[in-house]
Amino acid sequence: MKLVTAIVKPFTIDDVKAALEQAGIHGLTISEVQGYGRQKGHTEVYRGAEYAVDFVPKIRVEVVVDDETADTVVQLVVDAARTGKIGDGKVWVTPVESIVRVRTGEAGDAAI
């Protein structure tokens, strides 16, 4: 099993969700996060005083899938979240050791 984590621009989340639903992925977790990559943030000016706003709002998407689906999910997210401009985000895959569905106690692939 794999955990696919994606950091994407907030306005792309609907496209990401739609793409995953179409591919039969029926669960995901999102959170509002802040961070920056190479481009850093932006500057704002208040009464002439310039402030650097380094942390940019992003959405973190987390999906647990079986090993075979992981690459597809990565591709779907990348396609859905790409705008071609700086700050589109990143997607990475990490191995998952075990997983249990709380309601039924099912474990492993059956719990995904």
Place this chain on the structure above:
Amino acid sequence: MLMAASLVLLMTPALALFYGGMTRQKSVLNMMMMSFSAMGVVGVVYVLWGWSMSYGTQDVLGLFANPFEMFGLAGVIGDADNWMVSTLGAYPQVIDVAFQVTFAIITVALISGAIAERVKFGTWLVFVGVWVTLAFFPLAHMVWGGGLLSHSENGLASMIFGTVDDGDGGLTAAVGPVDFAGGTVVHINAGMAALVLVLLIGKRYDFGRTAFRPHSLPLVMLGAGLLWFGWFGFNAGSAFGANGAAGLAWINTTVATAAAMLGWLLTERIRDGHPTSLGAASGVVAGLVAITPAAGSVHPLGAIALGAVSGALCALAVGLKHRFGYDDSLDVVGVHLVAGLWGTIAIGLLATGTFGTAPGVFYSAEGWKLLVVQIVIALAALVFTAIMTAIAYVICRPLGWRITEADEQSGIDGAEHAESAYEASTNALIR
């Protein structure tokens, strides 16, 4: 006049919005409370001895009037038959008390913006009472109550250029100082007090390291809009009647403010690349402040020039605190002191010489006299306020001025009021 008084009173809650929006999220309630509590303390103190000290008949050295003469408004607003409502001028005197108390309230509330996010609330309350007594009431007496900075035959203006017959058998200054609605009494006074306090109290602990961004610019815009609305009571009301002078003050207030907003935005566009909403709101206030003393004595074209310069001047002045390293949190000095001084001095240039005031430099060869008078009055007010504010600071010092560094970091709202302005999804259980 009651309408005007009500409008001026509205300015203080409007100021709370204006200042509250400019502070950080963790400090907005304390900032707003500083304005609201000024209404509380001054509202009471004014009736007790404020009116008597400002407008009493027993003058003391031209500086203030006997606070006990009309303590608690005793015996001043009517005789036994028509207590409270005797009409001494165009309207009952008690209405003048109502109008004047609102000026005292907004003046002391203005100061609070300079010392945002770091002062003990209890000390502020005491300071409000002490400062209006030592600085505001005397200055109101000096400028408006017939004291040292007025038209009075014993005033500074009379000492400089002599006196003339006032037509009622008395003497008045040949070149009288002009402060239509409070450039000296309200804005120079509050701005100088703010400067003295920030120098004595010191910077916020993370000044110069952390960005102090306004937490809600819509609140700032709303506050500025309401201030503009209330300012009509402030300036037009200072004509003390529904007359031509009131109309002139209204139109001057509006065009000067409009020009000041444009002046500030243009300065920002050139200097920073963007015209900002905070700049528009600040320009509005800068224009309102600058036209305050001049609203009754300049032509609307003069008001436009006065306002445009004020906007540009204040937009540049707010940068001074970063250059000199004093933490005037919300730019009370940069906006109120600078615009207040500019408006007061600009009268010496732009006064048209109508409505009983002397003409300024642009309207008469003798105009330099008014300019000199205006500068002298402004300087005298600066010195007086600086000394009185320092004394008020010392009187309050035993109470402690600053909250702790830890309280500043966690937010003054929680530390001083046990409240937070916005629901932050922390689970609070009922104990």
